[in-house]
Amino acid sequence: MKRSIVVGYDQSPSGDRALAQAGREAAWRDASVTVVNAFHWIAVGRPGAYVPMGVETSLKDAADSIAATGVETLRRHYPGMTVDSAVIAGPTADAIAEAAREADLLVLGNRGRGGFTGLLLGSVSIRTLTLASGPTMIVRGTPREPTDTVVLALDVEDPGEELMDFAFTEAALRGARLEVVNVWDLDWTEAAGSDVLARAKEHAVADIRSALERRLNPWHAKHPDVHLVIEVMDGMPSAVLTELTASADLIIAGAHRRGDGHPGMRPGPITHTLLHHADCPVTVVPRA
Structure with a gap:
């Protein structure tokens, strides 16, 4: 069709x-x-x-x-x-x-x-x-020259197949790089000032990146021409993702489908913030 x-x-x-x-x-x-x-x-x-x-x-x-x-x-x-x-x-x-x-x-x-x-x-x-x-x-967002960058906000614990499918397809259609971003508030390790906690942070970031790679590899195999970049970042997710939109052509986020039998979506707080503050177009993908 x-x-x-x-x-x-x-x-x-x-x-x-x-x-x-x-x-x-x-x-x-x-x-x-x-x-x-x-x-x-x-x-x-x-x-x-x-x-x-x-x-x-x-x-x-x-x-x-x-x-x-x-x-x-x-x-x-x-x-x-x-x-x-x-x-x-x-x-x-x-x-x-x-x-x-x-x-x-x-x-x-x-x-x-x-x-x-x-x-x-x-x-x-x-x-x-x-x-x-x-x-x-x-x-x-602010009209500007394309940066050929699509950002996907992804939760490693609950990524959603629909979200990854849409993001890779969109990046492939545009000939853009796909920057998959997962944001964790890991600043407690720096505040503590301990070498042990600093190493714990390194391990945590490595584990998150590894988990993201496992989730994304099957989709990357379907779209091998897409330049994939995986970022694990510190900070408040809404603030970090909003800042990234200043240099992106599009940011993609998910929203769970309504659970009452009616069509529609329920945007969460991060998606809601992007809808109000992003400096580029926002695509919200419904997911289970």
């Missing part, structure tokens, strides 16, 4: 960046793109209130126009690409998540047209992500 990408588009500056990124991702994958815009009209329930005729039609027409602009933009930049639109009535987050249910990747902007400047991540974007059933990219 041909791969597919869904992008939420609202003609905002953030939406324009998401659209451009969706085009690049589709070109790397030889995928089709669906440009989605949702309109939501809540009817006035107060008795005697006047609701102008044609309100819903006007909202749909505006959504059609926005989606068509996105389609036209992508077709102009990628003449051979299959690009379609979908205009859906209903709450924006729910509509976009449902439209992307079978997609290989959902791409969203950091903040929509209705977002307040003070918000680090728009409420629609974060709600869409928590409802999404597949890998979801939030396009954020």
Whole structure:
């Protein structure tokens, strides 16, 4: 089956960046793109209130126009690409998540047209992500020249096959190096100032690296052309990983699927921090 990408588009500056990124991702994958815009009209329930005729039609027409602009933009930049639109009535987050249910990747902007400047991540974007059933990219950070580096935040004790699969595939598609990072707070060894504890730290780092290599080797064998770098780093994971995004093209993190039988993800505290503070796009991959 041909791969597919869904992008939420609202003609905002953030939406324009998401659209451009969706085009690049589709070109790397030889995928089709669906440009989605949702309109939501809540009817006035107060008795005697006047609701102008044609309100819903006007909202749909505006959504059609926005989606068509996105389609036209992508077709102009990628003449051979299959690009379609979908205009859906209903709450924006729910509509976009449902439209992307079978997609290989959902791409969203950091903040929509209705977002307040003070918000680090728009409420629609974060709600869409928590409802999404597949890998979801939030396009954020400072626009800059590519560094050809993809960072994967990996927990050696609970890495997730889906996460490693996506990371190696993404790095291979981009022709980028994959930097797999595991962060442990090992500063207690330095604070103690003991040679014995310092050696214990060295052994701990070596054990973590060895465990990471065992986890990653099968995936590296499937993608031998990917330049793999493994880093075991000290510090608070959220702070260290956020700092790394200043020199990365993309950071990939995982989120457990909801356990209540409904589609969607539950981003943990590290992923949540990256979504609000990363200086590059963040892709969240759902996992068991």
